Amino acid sequence: MANNQHAAPAPIGGSLVNVVTLSCAVLIALMVAVLAVRFLFGLGAVTGINDGYPWGIWVVVDVVIGSAFACGGFSVAMLVYIFNKGEYHPLVRPALLASLFGYTLAGAGVIFDLGRWWNVWNMFWPGSINLNSVMFEVAVCITLYIIVMWIEFSPTFLEQMGKHDARKKLNKAMFFIIALGTVLPMMHQSSLGTLLVVMGAQIHPLWQTPMLPLLYLLTAITMGYAVVLFESCLASSAYRRRIEMQMLTPMAKVMLGFLVVYLVVRIGDVLVRGALPKAFVPSVEALMFWLEMACFIAPLILIGAETNRRNPARLFLAGVLLMLGGALLRLNGFLIGYETNIDGAGGFTYFPTLAETLVTAGMFAIEVLGYIIITRRFPVLPREDVQAAH
Amino acid sequence: MSTRRDFLKGVLASGAAATAGVVAAPARARETKARPPEALGLLYDATLCVGCKACVAACKEANNNPPEFSTVDHLWDTPLDTSGYTFNIIKMYRNGTMDEKDQETNGYAFMKTSCMHCGDPSCVSACPVSAMTKDPVTGVVGYNPDKCIGCRYCVAACPFGIPKYQYDSPTGRIGKCELCRHRYKDGHYSACAEVCPTGATLYGKTSDLLIEAKRRIALKPGERAKFPRGKLGGPDQSYETPAGKYLQHVYGETEYGGTQVLKLSGVSFEKVGMPNLPPDAAAAMSETIQHNLYGNLIMPFAVLGAMTYVARRNVKPDDESSDKEEG
Numbered sequence: 212m213a214n215n216q217h218a219a220p221a222p223i224g225g226s227l228v229n230v231v232t233l234s235c236a237v238l239i240a241l242m243v244a245v246l247a248v249r250f251l252f253g254l255g256a257v258t259g260i261n262d263g264y265p266w267g268i269w270v271v272v273d274v275v276i277g278s279a280f281a282c283g284g285f286s287v288a289m290l291v292y293i294f295n296k297g298e299y300h301p302l303v304r305p306a307l308l309a310s311l312f313g314y315t316l317a318g319a320g321v322i323f324d325l326g327r328w329w330n331v332w333n334m335f336w337p338g339s340i341n342l343n344s345v346m347f348e349v350a351v352c353i354t355l356y357i358i359v360m361w362i363e364f365s366p367t368f369l370e371q372m373g374k375h376d377a378r379k380k381l382n383k384a385m386f387f388i389i390a391l392g393t394v395l396p397m398m399h400q401s402s403l404g405t406l407l408v409v410m411g412a413q414i415h416p417l418w419q420t421p422m423l424p425l426l427y428l429l430t431a432i433t434m435g436y437a438v439v440l441f442e443s444c445l446a447s448s449a450y451r452r453r454i455e456m457q458m459l460t461p462m463a464k465v466m467l468g469f470l471v472v473y474l475v476v477r478i479g480d481v482l483v484r485g486a487l488p489k490a491f492v493p494s495v496e497a498l499m500f501w502l503e504m505a506c507f508i509a510p511l512i513l514i515g516a517e518t519n520r521r522n523p524a525r526l527f528l529a530g531v532l533l534m535l536g537g538a539l540l541r542l543n544g545f546l547i548g549y550e551t552n553i554d555g556a557g558g559f560t561y562f563p564t565l566a567e568t569l570v571t572a573g574m575f576a577i578e579v580l581g582y583i584i585i586t587r588r589f590p591v592l593p594r595e596d597v598q599a600a601h
Numbered sequence: 602m603s604t605r606r607d608f609l610k611g612v613l614a615s616g617a618a619a620t621a622g623v624v625a626a627p628a629r630a631r632e633t634k635a636r637p638p639e640a641l642g643l644l645y646d647a648t649l650c651v652g653c654k655a656c657v658a659a660c661k662e663a664n665n666n667p668p669e670f671s672t673v674d675h676l677w678d679t680p681l682d683t684s685g686y687t688f689n690i691i692k693m694y695r696n697g698t699m700d701e702k703d704q705e706t707n708g709y710a711f712m713k714t715s716c717m718h719c720g721d722p723s724c725v726s727a728c729p730v731s732a733m734t735k736d737p738v739t740g741v742v743g744y745n746p747d748k749c750i751g752c753r754y755c756v757a758a759c760p761f762g763i764p765k766y767q768y769d770s771p772t773g774r775i776g777k778c779e780l781c782r783h784r785y786k787d788g789h790y791s792a793c794a795e796v797c798p799t800g801a802t803l804y805g806k807t808s809d810l811l812i813e814a815k816r817r818i819a820l821k822p823g824e825r826a827k828f829p830r831g832k833l834g835g836p837d838q839s840y841e842t843p844a845g846k847y848l849q850h851v852y853g854e855t856e857y858g859g860t861q862v863l864k865l866s867g868v869s870f871e872k873v874g875m876p877n878l879p880p881d882a883a884a885a886m887s888e889t890i891q892h893n894l895y896g897n898l899i900m901p902f903a904v905l906g907a908m909t910y911v912a913r914r915n916v917k918p919d920d921e922s923s924d925k926e927e928g
Contacts, residue, residue: 255768262684262765265753293908295915326751326766326773333730333748340730343888346754347729348895386916390908398894398901405890409723409758411883412876421890551762 220304220367221594223450223587231449235580242573245566246323254326257566263551263559271545272571273320275403276538278353279431281313283442284360285396286435290465292389299458301593304367305446306439308591311360312578318357320574321350345405352399359391367589400431407544415548416486417500418540422476426540429473434537436466440530444523446586452595460520463529467511470533474507499539499547506536629893633858633885634721640740641780642718642807642861643794644814647873648703648845649828650711650801652691656793660689660715663781663792682714685767685776689715689793694873703845703867710866712873713802715793716763716778717853718742718861719882724755724764726884732775733764740807740861741782746774760857760876760883780861790832797830800840805833807861814851814863820844857882 249257260267283306290296291303322328333339334350341347362381369378404427407414420426440459447454481487490500510529514520551559563571586592661668661678666686668678680687692714697707704710722742724733732749735742744764755764755775767773781791789795794804803810810833820826823843830838846867853860856878864875871877894900 251771253767253769253771253773258768260753261768262682262756262762265756265766292912292915295911297915324752326753326768327746327749328751330730330748330750333732333750336730339732339748341726341728343726343884343891344729344754345887345891346727346752348891350729386912387909389916390905390912393908393912394901394905397904401894402891405887405894406754408890409727409883409887411723411760411886412878413757413760421886424890424894549757551757 218301218594220301220590220592222371222590223592225587227584227587232580232583235576235583238569238573238576239580241569242576245569245573248566249323249570254324257564257570259561259564259567261559261561264546264549264561266545267561268563268567268571269320269324271542272538273574274317274324275406275541275545277313277320277574278317278403279400279427279434279537279541280438280534281310281317282396282400282431282435283438284308284310284363284435285393285400286432287439287462288363288389289393289432290462292386293393299462301455302439302443302458302462304364304591305442305586306435307360307364308367308585309438309442309578309582311357311364312581314353314357314360316574316577318353323570345402345409349399349402349406352395352402356392356395356399359388359395362388363392367585367591371589396431397428401425401428403427403431403541404544410549413549413551414544415496415550416484416489417481417496418544418548420480420484420486422480423544425476426473426480429469429476430537430540432469433466433473433533436462436469437530437533437537440466440526441534444527444530446592450586450592452592454523455593456521456523459523459526460517463514463520463526464517466533467515470507470510474511477507496543496548499543503536503539503543506532506539629889629896631885631889631892633880633882636720636807636859636861637736637738637740638808639738640718640720640807640861642740642805642810642863643715643780643791644803644805644810644833645713645862645864646801646803646814646817646828646845647711647713647864647866647868648847649799649842650691650713651799652693652711653798654691655796655798656713656802657687657690659792659796660778661687663784664688666776683763683765683776685765685773688776688778689713692874694868705868705872708868710868710873711801712866712875713793713864714761714763714874716742716780716862717761717856718778718780719857720859720861721857721882721884723758723760723857723882723884723887726887727754727758729754736782739780739782741780742777743779743782744775744777749775751775758883760878790835794831800828800830800838803829803833804831807863809833810863811851811854814854814865817844817865818847818849818851820847822846855880858885 245257254260258267287299287302287306291299322331325331334347366378366381401424404423407419407423408421440463443455443459490497509532513525514529519525669680669684669686671679671681680690683690692712694710694712696705699707699709701708702710718741722735725735725742729752730748730750732745733742733755751773753766756766764775764777766775781789790804794802813833822845825841826844827839827841847865848867848869850870852864852870852875853862858880866873
């Protein structure tokens with residue numbers, strides 16, 4: 212079908228040593244240093260978290276936002292295999308690669324944040340698990356999804372290693388792996404929102420609603436497409452390749468479809484619960500709410516018209532805005548809109564420390580470095596015949 | 602044509618799956634859990650409290666916790682709030698000239714901060730590894746460090762800000778009041794109630810404590826009445842004293858479906874740091890959502906089935922194309 216006309220993926224080639232990869236290496240080294248201190252002296256030695264704000268950026272940015280940024284693979288795979296839009300097939304591998312990194316790191320990043328990490332096996336131990344816990348569901352689903360994604364992506368490695376038999380065998384079962392790869396993210400991306408429900412009134416009414424699972428799922432999907440727009444534009448510019456506008460323009464339309472559904476649910480929910488007046492109380496929360504909403508609404512204006520969707524700069528900007536909007540929804544719910552009821556002297560405040568930020572930066576550096584190494588050495592991006600690779 | 606049909610199938614399958622999730626939601630609501638009938642707890646009466654903090658010291662000793670300093674000289678234990686090393690504290694409310702005790706304006710008051718042992722605790726619902734559990738008989742919310750992974754979801758979830766983590770340690774634990782359950786076997790009960798000189802903190806069965814609390818708020822302010830000390834139903838240590846000016850509210854009777862620790866106060870509870878909570882526990886809402894979406898994995902398997910069916914039809918072309926490439 213449509214796939215047959217696409218160029219097969221091929222390694223980009225080229226040097227692995229440049230300013231970007233070296234910067235990544237430095238950031239990763241700094242992260243390792245900070246983590247050494249963290250594991251020797253405890254979370255308090257490097258982070259700004261406290262009992263008023265027990266979850267800092269290692270949870271909210273690295274895991275909650277990081278895993279949503281990693282939804283490109285899920286969003287595109289759903290488009291190609293579930294909605295049978297074969298014309299987007301060349302986007303699957305690069306998107307899946309970014310997702311693979313995002314999720315694997317989010318999974319590993321959890322360990323840095325766990326105060327008693329050596330007990331983590333209890334998460335999978337039948338005698339310990341708590342089926343009522345939203346976090347249990349999130350943890351199990353993310354773990355399974357990481358495994359599923361490595362299997363989904365393994366043909367790339369098998370191709371490179373020349374193991375065609377193994378690849379063929381795997382391909383026979385691939386439809387099931389792909390189905391799993393769409394269901395698992397639906398489950399845990401929605402549950403990441405449900406995590407807030409048990410916190411009750413400690414979450415500001417603009418972000419506390421029984422609709423949280425649906426809101427987080429819909430934005431995970433829009434963020435997935437947004438990340439693909441972002442990555443495609445960035446990869447094209449960095450590797451001096453043509454931008455795949457013939458795929459990105461119609462995909463952006465699909466993204467806007469999900470965005471409209473999200474906005475209807477989001478605004479409807481705020482109205483029905485009567486939380487809207489809170490958005491007009493002069494406060495940091497109200498400001499952040501409008502900033503978040505602006506990030507979701509602006510893309511409709513930017514690329515709402517078909518002609519505007521053919522403009523790469525607008526697509527890129529819309530992608531960035533939707534990534535930011537989804538990130539703000541999560542940041543606002545988990546940190547800005549979180550107010551513990553503890554009424555201590557002066558109360559608690561949280562701002563990430565430099566060391567804490569370096570770990571988050573290091574995590575993103577691993578993702579960028581990994582993406583560069585794999586796209587240059589393994590067949591991920593579609594082969595380009597017209598131009599040289601770089 | 603077939604592409605379009607498959608696209609529609611995909612839309613239908615995922616649409617049906619999503620609808621199933623939304624429609625099923627109100628079908629099986631998990632009610633807020635009530636206290637177990639034999640639940641144990643405390644009654645804290647702010648009008649009887651003299652702020653001596655004997656309970657704070659006794660709690661430290663009973664739980665083997667180190668002192669925490671907030672003064673320059675580091676002479677004695679002076680924690681400012683509960684922490685990973687302080688499970689019980691007496692806080693003071695001050696207003697204006699602080700003329701009279703238990704008076705909201707120009708007055709002062711005391712309030713005990715420690716675990717409320719909720720009937721439907723958020724921390725127990727949140728904990729992914731059952732390190733935080735509620736005893737089915739006593740209702741005591743206990744902590745097991747050997748299971749705890751240190752994720753601090755309990756810290757974030759608790760509406761009273763009770764479970765606290767030890768951030769200064771590479772092997773930090775969660776610290777919280779467990780109603781001195783480790784002292785029961787020696788015939789002891791909650792150390793804070795044991796040492797309280799005025800009976801402001803009283804230990805007993807929550808059902809009995811609730812009757813006692815209602816008796817007190819029915820008293821006329823200044824009316825002389827008997828007040829038990831230590832353990833309700835234990836040896837008689839009661840004494841006579843004038844009743845305080847109570848708010849007509851037993852805190853913990855209905856909050857989040859009812860807690861096992863009950864509180865009486867003369868100053869509004871919100872002013873002394875006790876949050877205004879609805880009768881439905883957040884854990885009930887969280888588990889209602891969770892079990893409607895994932896109960897017995899019915900929904901996930903239904904969606905997975907639909908996705909597998911659709912993917913099976915749509916993934917084939919990929920196989921064919923790659924076979925062609927190789928051939």
